Amino acid sequence: MTNAKSALAAFRAAVLADPAAAQYLAEPIRPDIFEARACAWAAAQGVGLSPAMLQDTVAEPHLLDALPPLGWLPAKMVQENAIEWLHFAGVVPNHPFFEEAVQEAAVRPLNRLLRLRTSLDTLIAAPRDPGFAPAGFVFHMSRCGSTLVSRMLGAAPGQVSLSEPPPLDALVRTPFADIGYQVEALQALVHAWGRGADRLFVKLDSWHTRALPLLRRAFPEVPWIFLHRDPVEVLVSHRRMRGMHTAPGVIPLDWFGLPPEDATLPEAEFVARILARICEPAMAHAPDGGLVVDYAALPDAFFTRILPHFGIVPDDAARAAMAAAAGRNAKAPDTGFVPDRDAKQREADAAIRAAASQVRAALGPAALSPSALPR
Structure with missing residues (x-):
């Protein structure tokens, strides 16, 4: 031995x-x-x-x-x-x-x-390349096309797009006595992921909008986007299959600034309250390097708004690869994309439509896109 x-x-x-x-x-x-x-x-x-x-x-x-x-x-x-x-x-x-x-x-x-x-x-x-910086961050309200955007960003040769990496979540949500140390750890972690990549993008978990002040302190020059969708459709998605952040007790409610008793609210109202707390900081910080994008504008907005916001002018090969990714199911790339907006709108009941109003209030003017108006 x-x-x-x-x-x-x-x-x-x-x-x-x-x-x-x-x-x-x-x-x-x-x-x-x-x-x-x-x-x-x-x-x-x-x-x-x-x-x-x-x-x-x-x-x-x-x-x-x-x-x-x-x-x-x-x-x-x-x-x-x-x-x-x-x-x-x-x-x-x-x-x-x-x-x-x-x-x-x-x-x-x-x-x-x-x-x-x-x-x-x-x-x-560890030594770092002083010229390295992540090319962009993707924030989102959940169930709104963020995986699609991440897949499209990662489709171009030389570009790496990490989707909701757990080590980043661990660093973001772990309480550190020294915030400066936490900032340095976040910077070092993201830098390590970028070694060998031409460009690095990171799609964060939806609840990371609550850490935007921390993340902007760590990466003040990095452009970021926030994706949202008609709250009715997002609420229907969570009714079909709850995300971990919308299941009481998985992520502490104080992370969202909510009291423990909110866990007893009716499902649609509780999930809407979580979504509203996700949207509020994103909308408040959007003037600081952020771009707000409606799911309804994808995939066209990926090329007309998101790539320019990240400072990327793709060549023909990269554009073709990104466009091809848009035609696939983002979470199951072996299958084609099938639109589901109409089905979700039909499935929404009165409780979901009522609960969606507080999410629209959190989004503010961004919720006035055609996709977010009541039918």
Whole structure:
């Protein structure tokens, strides 16, 4: 066992010193292919590694004192404010949700063998490219086309668009005694995601509008958009399948500035109250680098408003790739997009239509688009 641990430690050190080798070893999904590659490569480095060592060893998390090289991305927050890293070779992180890409990468044999972690202090202290900044943030009221926009942004070559990455949510919602430290951690995390990308976009969780002051402090120059939709249609969507933020007890109500007794409100009224609390800060901060976009204007507004707001002039290939993404179901890209506005409007009952009024009030003039007017 000692020899196995020594060999695996030497193997880990050699892989971390050779990004090209890490890419090569992280690609296989099948364990037998990985074992053959790993043993042959290790032998060439003078490391005696056997298939039995790879099969019988339960990897322990290894805390690094520096960031792993390009190819590894922050994947999750673990205990004691540590970051777990995964190598994403062959896994495009532009999934409908970042967690799906993490799950795909996590089963790669290399990631099961090398469980790499860094502390937040190490992440913050790591050198950064002073010229890097995320290209844009996507905020949204939920169920309003944000996944579509994220998928379109990530469709162009060289552009990475992460959709609701859990480590960012963990940093945003964890109470820090030192806000300055929290700001530095957010900056370092997003920078680490952008390594190797021409442009990085991040779609945040809908409830992150409540953290706009914090996020604007961390990224004051980054342009952002806020997507909204006719509240009637959003409320119908949540009636069909509740989002975690609209299920009482999942996200504390004080995050939304609501008292605990609101959890006993009728469903439509409760969900509308949550949606209103999501919209209010977005509308208040919109003059500070924000662009408000109605779902009804998509996908055309993506090209006429969103890309110009992010300072992007796509070439023909990028435009074609983005347009192709618009024709697919954003959450199930293997299927085509089917409009559902009319069905949701027909499904809305009097309770939903009454509750929608408080969301329209939170949106203010933005709610006066044709899609948001009562029928």
